[in-house]
Amino acid sequence: xxxxxxxANLLAAVESATGAGVANSPWYVWISYLVAAALFVxxxxxxxxxxxxxxxxxxxxxxxxxxxxxxxxxYFGVSTTLKYAFxxxxxxxxxxxxxxxxxxxxxxxxxxxxSHAFGALAAALVGTAHYYDFYGSEKLDHSTMAILAIEVLLxxxxxxxxxxxxxxxxxxxxxxxxxxxxxxxxxxxxxxSALGCCVWLTVFPTHFFIFPLLIVLALAFGICLVMPIGxxxxxxxxxxxxxxxxxxxxxxGFVLDNFLLIVAGALDGSSGLILSIIMCKAMNRSFTNxxxxxxxxxxxxxxxxxxGGKVKSATAEDVAMLLDGVRRxxxxxxxxxxxxxxxxxxRELSQLLESRGTEVEFAIHPVAGRMPGHMNVLxxxxxxxxxxxxEMDAINPTFAQxxxxxxxxxxxxxxxxxxxxxxxxxxxxxxxxxxxxxxxxVVKRSLSPGFAGIPxxxxxxxxxxxxxxxxxxxxxxxxxxxxxxx
Amino acid sequence: MxxxxxxxxxxxxxxxxxLEVIRRVSPLLHTxxxxxxxxxxxxxxxxxxxxxxxxxxxxxxxxxxxAVIAAMTNIVGGFWITDRMLKMFRRxxxxx
Numbered sequence: 001x002x003x004x005x006x007x008a009n010l011l012a013a014v015e016s017a018t019g020a021g022v023a024n025s026p027w028y029v030w031i032s033y034l035v036a037a038a039l040f041v042x043x044x045x046x047x048x049x050x051x052x053x054x055x056x057x058x059x060x061x062x063x064x065x066x067x068x069x070x071x072x073x074x075y076f077g078v079s080t081t082l083k084y085a086f087x088x089x090x091x092x093x094x095x096x097x098x099x100x101x102x103x104x105x106x107x108x109x110x111x112x113x114x115s116h117a118f119g120a121l122a123a124a125l126v127g128t129a130h131y132y133d134f135y136g137s138e139k140l141d142h143s144t145m146a147i148l149a150i151e152v153l154l155x156x157x158x159x160x161x162x163x164x165x166x167x168x169x170x171x172x173x174x175x176x177x178x179x180x181x182x183x184x185x186x187x188x189x190x191x192x193s194a195l196g197c198c199v200w201l202t203v204f205p206t207h208f209f210i211f212p213l214l215i216v217l218a219l220a221f222g223i224c225l226v227m228p229i230g231x232x233x234x235x236x237x238x239x240x241x242x243x244x245x246x247x248x249x250x251x252x253g254f255v256l257d258n259f260l261l262i263v264a265g266a267l268d269g270s271s272g273l274i275l276s277i278i279m280c281k282a283m284n285r286s287f288t289n290x291x292x293x294x295x296x297x298x299x300x301x302x303x304x305x306x307x308g309g310k311v312k313s314a315t316a317e318d319v320a321m322l323l324d325g326v327r328r329x330x331x332x333x334x335x336x337x338x339x340x341x342x343x344x345x346x347r348e349l350s351q352l353l354e355s356r357g358t359e360v361e362f363a364i365h366p367v368a369g370r371m372p373g374h375m376n377v378l379x380x381x382x383x384x385x386x387x388x389x390x391e392m393d394a395i396n397p398t399f400a401q402x403x404x405x406x407x408x409x410x411x412x413x414x415x416x417x418x419x420x421x422x423x424x425x426x427x428x429x430x431x432x433x434x435x436x437x438x439x440x441x442v443v444k445r446s447l448s449p450g451f452a453g454i455p456x457x458x459x460x461x462x463x464x465x466x467x468x469x470x471x472x473x474x475x476x477x478x479x480x481x482x483x484x485x486x
Numbered sequence: 487m488x489x490x491x492x493x494x495x496x497x498x499x500x501x502x503x504x505l506e507v508i509r510r511v512s513p514l515l516h517t518x519x520x521x522x523x524x525x526x527x528x529x530x531x532x533x534x535x536x537x538x539x540x541x542x543x544x545x546x547x548x549x550x551x552x553a554v555i556a557a558m559t560n561i562v563g564g565f566w567i568t569d570r571m572l573k574m575f576r577r578x579x580x581x582x
Binding site: 041043045048050081097101111116122123126143246249252257258260264385391 | 511
């Protein structure tokens, strides 16, 4: 240990204060952590409803400030390296603030993936620093070493995995990139070797040369795991990475004797777990199927068989006439709406229809978009009141009383094959039953398949009209056509 | 490491508490939920500060500082964008 902590008597004081991490720290640190833990739980509790949600953010912020101030006080005046922590906090704020202020809402999935990468990076770095500070000492006994190894494993794989997810969402890497041949074999070998390193280090904590190997293997596994996954599976992958990042933060708390970290990490981890389960259920797939399965569209009828001569296309004027005097319209948004940045144009259409006495609601499928809740945020951004955004189970029974369902940029989540064809890759996936509406208008640029790569019989149904156009332009044209006809 | 049993206890209870609390969050708010939990778990910054401030070696000070930067980015960015999103969720009657 070098003499980073200056005066000898203070050094001894801090040694006793931090000897077992924060467990033996001054009373005010304990209190600040206790308060922070309580505020974090309240923060999530208040998030349950949009009315109290912003109070939840305040609670989280206060908890964060309390815990950071408590920690800084403990080292203030006794540590000569504390200034680097201040520099780090300033730099982090300088990076974080622009990412929050100028990030367009359509880029929220990318930002979320990036933030999982940062969180996991912090866990991996702290774990690595702790290992090289203390390997061989009594602080790194076998059980601590096991936990530290898993922390670094999870942190590293989540770091690269989230970076790959970010690159795919930002379209730096093509979303539909194919995996390598024997991808699963490679993945399992990498994971197996990394776990082998964890076991090795647990048995021989002083074998410091194994540690870099563990990190490299985990980093490589993260890349290989997420690389072949894309598109509609992104919500599940992001949720799962969220869970891993939380878990690694929690394990860091185990290693550093910091109960606040254990609590906050566990809350984050359980949130990611719940969201992953919801996403998997909404696609009727298992974790293993999302992570290691490959979509196989070969067993499904070809596009020509499904569509041959049965697709009816419509113009903006046709749709405007159709919408004249109807009682109820349901709009079904999908990822295509986000890509076309059409949410504001959709708002204009819905307001115009409402001003003419039509009831308008929105049907939100759990996996519509690229992350959980993606569509809700975009529609809220466009100033659409949240009580009009309906979940799948709430809106499905109402399609039968709906005059027109407008599908914009959604495909697989409205594909009736999920109910009718047990051999299709989306078999059993709960869908929005738009076909029950009297007329369905599908806004889409072409008949190209969605992520599952299968044709959609809905497009050829008797009560379906295809409106071939870019989502945003379609909405603008439609609004103009309705106004003209009036 | 001290008190492995106490830590497992706290971990288990926090996980159950998290599952119960988060199950009640409306699907409407799942995106802000993810960014808020992410910001909260960036409390890892206190561990990063600890590693940096104890400064056992230049190596761990450098890693600690990098970890402080990464965690602080998530704190500032995470809370801020969560609030930005939540501000947009309005009821029809609230429209000005």
